[in-house]
Amino acid sequence: xxxxxxxxxxxxxxxxxxxxxxxxxxxxxxxxxxxxxxxxxxxxxxxxxxxxxxxxxxxxxxxxxxxxxxxxxxxxxxxxxxxxxxxxxxxxxxxxxxxxxxxxxxxxxxxxxxxxxxxxxxxxxxxxxxxxxxxxxxxxxxxxxxxxxxxxxxxxxxxxxxxxxxxxxxxxxxxxxxxxxxxxxxxxxxxxxxxxxxxxxxxxxxxxxxxxxxxxxxxxxxxxxxxxxxxxxxxxxxxxxxxxxxxxxxxxxxxxxxxxxxxxxxxxxxxxxxxxxxxxxxxxxxxxxxxxxxxxxxxxxxxxxxxxxxxxxxxxxxxxxxxxxxxxxxxxxxxxxxxxxxxxxxxxxxxxxxx
Ligand code: GDP
Ligand code: MG
Numbered sequence: 001x002x003x004x005x006x007x008x009x010x011x012x013x014x015x016x017x018x019x020x021x022x023x024x025x026x027x028x029x030x031x032x033x034x035x036x037x038x039x040x041x042x043x044x045x046x047x048x049x050x051x052x053x054x055x056x057x058x059x060x061x062x063x064x065x066x067x068x069x070x071x072x073x074x075x076x077x078x079x080x081x082x083x084x085x086x087x088x089x090x091x092x093x094x095x096x097x098x099x100x101x102x103x104x105x106x107x108x109x110x111x112x113x114x115x116x117x118x119x120x121x122x123x124x125x126x127x128x129x130x131x132x133x134x135x136x137x138x139x140x141x142x143x144x145x146x147x148x149x150x151x152x153x154x155x156x157x158x159x160x161x162x163x164x165x166x167x168x169x170x171x172x173x174x175x176x177x178x179x180x181x182x183x184x185x186x187x188x189x190x191x192x193x194x195x196x197x198x199x200x201x202x203x204x205x206x207x208x209x210x211x212x213x214x215x216x217x218x219x220x221x222x223x224x225x226x227x228x229x230x231x232x233x234x235x236x237x238x239x240x241x242x243x244x245x246x247x248x249x250x251x252x253x254x255x256x257x258x259x260x261x262x263x264x265x266x267x268x269x270x271x272x273x274x275x276x277x278x279x280x281x282x283x284x285x286x287x288x289x290x291x292x293x294x295x296x297x298x299x300x301x302x303x304x305x306x307x308x309x310x311x312x313x314x315x316x317x318x319x320x321x322x323x324x325x326x327x328x329x330x331x332x333x334x335x336x337x338x339x340x341x342x343x344x345x346x347x348x349x350x351x352x353x354x355x
Contacts, residue, residue, distance in 0.1 A: 021112040023084065023091040024132030026155065030175065030350060031126035032168070040350045044129070048152075049343035053090050054133050057150035059330040059342045062321065063127075063176045064232075066186030067160040071234055071289070075186070075314075076155050077113035077301065080130065081105070082318045087134040087151065104303050104315070111301025114155045125158030125168075127175060138324050149327060150339055154180065171353060173202035174209060178349050181330040182228040182321070188235055191256050193267070200270045203277045209352050223334040229278040232317070236285040244313050246320060249283030257281070280328075284317050286310065 027044045049055065062079070064072045085103030088095045099105055114128060134151040156176055159169050177183050187195060207225055231253060242248035259271045274281065290307035293299055303311065320326060329336045332345055 021080075023089060024130055026114050026128045027131050029127045029129045029154075030172075030353065038126075038350075038354045040354065042347075042350075044131070045343060045346055045350075048129070048131070048133060049339040049346070051090060051133070051339070053093070053135065054150045055339040057135070057148040057339055058336050059181070059339060060149055060151040060327045061154065061180040061330050061342075062152070062182045062184070063154040063156070063180035064184040064186055065156045065159065065173055065176045066184075066232075067188070068158060070186055070188050072186050073114040073155055073157075074111065074301065075232075076130075076153060077111045078314060079153060079318055079322065080113040081111075082322050083134050083151070083153070086322070086324075087136055089132045089134045091132040093135070107304040108302050125164060126156070126172060127179075128155040128157055130154070136324055136327070138327075149329070151327060170198065170202040170205050173198075174205035175349060175353060177203060177206045177226055178209060179346060180227075181328040182230065183226070184230045184232050186232050186234065189233070189237065191231060191233070191253075196256075196270050196274065200273050203273065207277070209349060223331075224277060224279045226278045227331060228280040228282065228328050229274070230321075231281075231283040233283065233285045235288045237288075242285060244285045244287050244309060245316055246282070246284055248285045252285065253281060253283035256283075284313075284320075286313050286317065 027041060027048075028039075029041050029044065031039050033039055064076055066072055082103050083089070084092070084095065085099045085105065086097065088097070114130065130153040134153075136149040136151060137146055138149065139145070140147045154176070156172060158164055159172055164172075185195075185199065203226070210225060231249070233249065233252070236242075236244060236248075239248075242252040257271050257274065259268050261268075287307060287309040288294075289310040290305065292305040296305075299305060306314070330342060331337070332341070337345065
């Protein structure tokens with residue numbers, strides 16, 4: 001096992017939550033310093049993706065993005081719990097996976113992982129990677145060959161707060177889109193027009209960054225540049241018209257992204273652009289987690305305190321996101337990439353970000 005930060009060869013992790021995690025911690029891959037310079041943790045990048053267990057595996061990259069204090073890290077901590085119950089990992093290769101179906105485990109156990117309590121400080125604003133990488137082997141439905149996957153989870157911090165400029169926000173959003181195969185856009189209540197416009201701007205940024213690099217800009221135009229975008233609606237209220245979960249989400253999103261010739265042209269364009277940029281656009285409607293969660297300052301994240309609806313939908317969401325057959329491999333220029341290729345790609349984009 002790998003006690004956090006215990007070994008010099010292990011990535012340096014920031015461990016700010018009260019309860020530490022036995023197999024990993026958050027790594028600030030990209031952040032701003034006090035002079036607004038961008039700092040990239042290249043050592044951690046190298047260590048993670050050149051690791052013998054990761055370098056030749058196809059990458060699956062799940063990222064979450066959205067305003068601060070809207071439950072992103074909280075959700076990703078439950079995603080981690082799901083992952084440790086269902087997958088082996090670099091730090092825990094002998095995981096016996098005894099609790100696969102009962103992945104929640106102890107209902108009273110405090111939540112650990114990405115830090116989720118309190119506001120993000122300026123020095124952690126940016127992209128945060130979970131230091132441990134999950135491993136899976138599965139048969140490719142087309143080639144019938146066994147394929148080895150490396151699954152990474154990423155969080156973002158400090159976006160859309162008062163300290164981060166609109167440009168920095170959209171650049172971080174763009175970066176998240178470029179480096180993930182599944183981008184979760186975490187939103188509160190309903191999708192607003194300015195959030196779609198924002199998504200448009202950030203996606204445009206991402207496409208622009210892609211075209212800056214010759215090596216990655218060749219190839220056919222017959223595919224969409226990015227894979228899956230999930231609108232994750234938190235504290236969903238309108239259950240009369242759209243029920244919780246995937247189905248209600250699909251109906252809601254169809255309505256939101258519907259192109260109506262009577263709409264102003266700019267609204268139509270935003271919708272077209274989003275459809276042309278992502279292979280798959282999903283939406284999931286999450287209930288309110290319950291008042292214990294939002295009102296009790298000492299709440300430690302335990303499952304038992306969540307509202308029954310939230311418990312049910314949280315399980316559904318994570319199952320549909322993370323069960324082996326739903327994992328989405330990262331594609332660059334329409335090609336699936338392994339750890340070392342992904343590393344090269346990350347370096348290019350992080351560098352572009354610095355300038
Ligand atoms: P982040 O800044 O988006 O990462 O938000 P956090 O995960 O740190 O959560 C901020 C606060 O929101 C915590 O006190 C959580 O208990 C609470 N929270 C978590 N999920 C939800 C949710 O779905 N709805 C609401 N209203 N609060 C939530
Ligand atoms: Mg957070």
